[in-house]
Every structure is written in structure tokens, then in C-alpha cells.
Amino acid sequence: MLPLLACGPARAADPFKNVTCEGTYRQHLQGVCTDEKGSIFWCFTDVLVKTDPEGRVVKKIPVASHHGDLCYYNGKLYVAVNLGQFNNPQGKADSWVYVYRADDLAEVARHKTPEVVYGAGGIAYHDRHFIVIGGLPIGVDENYAYEYDGEFRFIKRHVIKSGYTLMGIQTAAYSGGFWWFGCYGKPQVLLKTDESFRLVGKYTFDCSLGIVGLVDGNFLVARGKYLPGKGHTASVVVAQADPTKGLMIRQSGLTPLRPIK
Numbered sequence: 001m002l003p004l005l006a007c008g009p010a011r012a013a014d015p016f017k018n019v020t021c022e023g024t025y026r027q028h029l030q031g032v033c034t035d036e037k038g039s040i041f042w043c044f045t046d047v048l049v050k051t052d053p054e055g056r057v058v059k060k061i062p063v064a065s066h067h068g069d070l071c072y073y074n075g076k077l078y079v080a081v082n083l084g085q086f087n088n089p090q091g092k093a094d095s096w097v098y099v100y101r102a103d104d105l106a107e108v109a110r111h112k113t114p115e116v117v118y119g120a121g122g123i124a125y126h127d128r129h130f131i132v133i134g135g136l137p138i139g140v141d142e143n144y145a146y147e148y149d150g151e152f153r154f155i156k157r158h159v160i161k162s163g164y165t166l167m168g169i170q171t172a173a174y175s176g177g178f179w180w181f182g183c184y185g186k187p188q189v190l191l192k193t194d195e196s197f198r199l200v201g202k203y204t205f206d207c208s209l210g211i212v213g214l215v216d217g218n219f220l221v222a223r224g225k226y227l228p229g230k231g232h233t234a235s236v237v238v239a240q241a242d243p244t245k246g247l248m249i250r251q252s253g254l255t256p257l258r259p260i261k
Contacts, residue, residue, distance in 0.1 A: 016040075016220055018238060019055040024231035029224045031069030031122060031171050032210035032236055033077070035102050040220075041077055042210075042234055043067050048079070048105055055235075061105045067098070068134070069122030069171045069210065077102050078130065082119035086135040087167055091117030097132065097152060111152035118144075124172040124179075129155070133181065136168030143169050143181070145197055158197040165189050171222075175213025176241060182207035190246045203246030210236065219247060 016034065027045035034040050039058065042049040046065040050058045063079075066086075070079040077100040084094030095116035099109035113120055118135035125131075130148045143160040160169075160181070169191070171182035178200065181191040188208045192201035210222030220236040227233060242248040 016053060016214060016236075016238070018235065019051075019053065020233065020235040021049060021051055021055050022057045023049075023060075024227060024233055025049075026231055027065070028226070028232045029209045029222055029234040030067060032212055032220065032222045032234075033070050033072045034212055034220070035072050035075075039102070040236065041070060041072065041102070043070050043079060044232065044234070048077075048100065050102070050105060059105050063098070066119075066121075068120065071123050071125045071130075071172075072102060073125045075102050076100065076108065077105075078123050078125060080116075080120040080123040080132055080134065082116075082121065082134065084119065086119035086121070087137050088118065088135075089137040093117055093119035093135065095120035095132070095134065097123060097130070111148075113146065113148070113152065113154075115146050115154050115157060118168060121168065121170055122172045124174055126174055131158075131172060131179075133169040133172050136165065138164070140164060143191070145169075145172075145179075160191065160193055160197050161199050162191050162202065165191070170208045171211050173211045173213045173219070175219065176217055180207070180211055180213070180219075180247075182209070182211050184208050192246060201246055205246045207239075207247065209234070212236075217241065218250065221247065221249070 025044040030043045038053040049060040068080040081096040085092040095113045097111045121134035128150045132146045145158040147155040165183035166185045169181045179193045183189040188206035190203040190205040212220040219239045221239045238250040239247040
């Protein structure tokens, strides 16, 4: 089996920084990702949005609810989609991965992922393998990561000994030799595993709305707000790995990231 690595990270030269997505949206943010050209992609449950590095909208399209977390690879966006019930103990999800061209957001494919029985909620990619994560019924004390090859042939269900997390795992990324998983909760939880999905850290840190690994070892982490009478907004902030807290918001995030020499 090929090694599992990161969801297509941004190049070190890309000027990612703390950015607010232009506009307000009826439903909240589910995930973010980037390409190698500076674009940021935002999924607001039933709207898919592409912005420039400053957060200005380049393109947006309506999509089926529930579109979740997403990742970028080789000119395409891959979005975890559930058209059924999340978190149902009888496995009444209808799980898919929808594929869009990154340049114009045109849909190009759909892949059914029935193995994700509690609802596909997020996806990450690296080295020709996809990992899909998603919902979890109350009382199940472990999470699951479902591995697929580049043609979405199912390979294996990996068990993450995390204990119960509210509605499973929402977002996923790989960076620095580790998998990072964002979860809901009060407070929100960040899980960190090694490449074999062995839990190595569980932290109180919110990346349940999106996490992206950058080439220089930093991250983009999503934030969201609801404005009464207007709708949901979203932004990303620059974070860095921390040995005790998992991730920390980088206070210098307003400065564009410098290329690695």
C-alpha cells in the first residue's frame, strides 16, 4: 500500500495570510482548501465558493446539501457529500465524493462511498490516496478514516482510538508527518495521529470548520460567525504546530508567508 500523505498543500510561495471570505451565506462553513496558485475554496454546505488570496469571490455555485469538507488535487476539488442521515446508528447515510474543476467549479464526476455509513463529512488527499471522514453515532468511542485509491476503490477502514467526539470528525489534513482532524464539541477538539492513524494527541483547539497544511509547516484554520439577519461569514487564520496545544494561531498571520529558500 502506498504511504498516506497530505491533502495537496499550497506552495511555499503562495501569499496565504489571515483572510475573510467575501459575502454572507445561508449555511455555515464546512471546510476550506487551496490550490497551488493562491486560490482559496470555501464550502458553505450548499454553496461552493472560489476566492483569490484576498478573499474576493471569483466564482460561486449552488450545490446539494450537505456538501462538507473538501480538498484539492491536480486541478480538481474533491468534496465529501452526504445526501442521507448523519450519525444514524443503522447507517442511513448516502455518502459520495463530488468532483469539480478548480478553475471554473464545473462538476466533472461523482463517486459513491457507501463504506462511510455514518455520513461523509470530510476528505483529504496525498500520494494518490484519499481519506474520507465523517459522522459518528452517540456512544461510539472511536472514529473512522476510510481509505480509497485514486479511482475511489475502497481500500481499508482505519480505526482512530479517539474516544467519542461530537458527530465524528468534520475536517482533515496531513502535515509534518501527522494527520490532523477537526471535531465539534464544547469545546471543539483537535485530533492528531501518525500516518497509521494511531492517536498521538488530543487538544482543545477549534479547526472544525476547516484546516489546510502549508508547505512551510504552518496551517490555515477556518473561523466562522453568524450575523443575525445577514447570514454566515467565514475567514482563515494562520496557525502553527505547538507541542502542547496542538496548534496555535500565529499572531503574524496578517503578513504574507515567505517562500522557503
